[in-house]
Amino acid sequence: MLEARNLARRVAPLVAEAPVVLERASVHTLPAHARFSLRARDVSGVETLDHPIGRTWLSEKRFAARLGPDEWLLGAPESDGDLLQQGIERALSSRFFSLVDISHRNVAIEISGPAAAEALNAGCPLDLSEAAFPNGSATRTLLGKAEIVLARPSAAPVYRVECWRSFATYAHGFLIEAASSASFR
Amino acid sequence: MLLIDCPFCGKRPEVEFRCGGEAHIARPANPFAVDDQAWGEHLFVRKNPRGLHAERWIHAHGCGRWFNAIRDTYTDRFVETYKAGERPSVDLSEARA
Secondary structure, three states, X not given: OOOHHHOOOOOOOOOOOOOEEOOOOEEEEOOOEEEEEEEEOOOOXXXXXXXXXXXXXXXXXXXXXEEEOOEEEEEEEHHHHHHHHHHHHHHOOOOOEEEEEOOOOEEEEEEEOOOHHHHHOOOOOOOOXXXXXXXXXXXXXXXXXXXXEEEEOOOOOXXXXXXXXXXXXXXXXXXXXXXXXXXXX | OOEEEEOOOEEEEHHHOEEEEEOXXXXXXXXXXXXXXXXXXXXXXXXXXXXXXXXXXXXXXXXXXXXXXXXXXXXXXXXXXXXXXXXXXXXXXXXXX
């Protein structure tokens, strides 16, 4: 259980960045968020975790993206971090797992608009078409030279890019550049 | 772009993967029992065939898992990928000379 008084308070990168709203693709930085990296071998019967690799479980506020056979990226609003941790501990109580708080490591950027996929494809080699990357997909991949986790939470052309904080300036700049060239094509 | 069929994630672009060299190399059960020649060959000598080759690959920017692949070194075509610990369905002795 994390104690609130021991929580590290760091300045999130990109906080001063204004949203870039262009005609066909917009880039927003998302506010601070609680995130956990979960590694577990057996999650059978846990509804929020037991889904195929590359898919994500979503509720209004939380998500659980399955990145690999034994790896998940969990997210919740910053104030719900403790609750999410308790929930996982309860759900996996009799099994071996590792749950690491990586809230400060990750930064989320959102890219949206009709040309969002096209802008992402400037640096991301994945097929982002409806058939290959439908609503509810989430996976680790590359954006230019940085490793990201790319998620598509809804059917709308809105993508969430999660990257490490040290890559945030690069990934953000890359997305803005790609969004502007995709917008003015 | 070349697509590699990760046994966990399906077909994914090549840049997400790294190659880890020849697969199925068994370490001598008792290293003290083998002579220098055999130990040196275990460490450094690889098949390097022209044709089908069993290789270890890792989906580094994806699920992060190691797996094995049969790749034709002549055409760079991936014939099969399978999880670590499994055996390929392709007979490697048919490899092109």
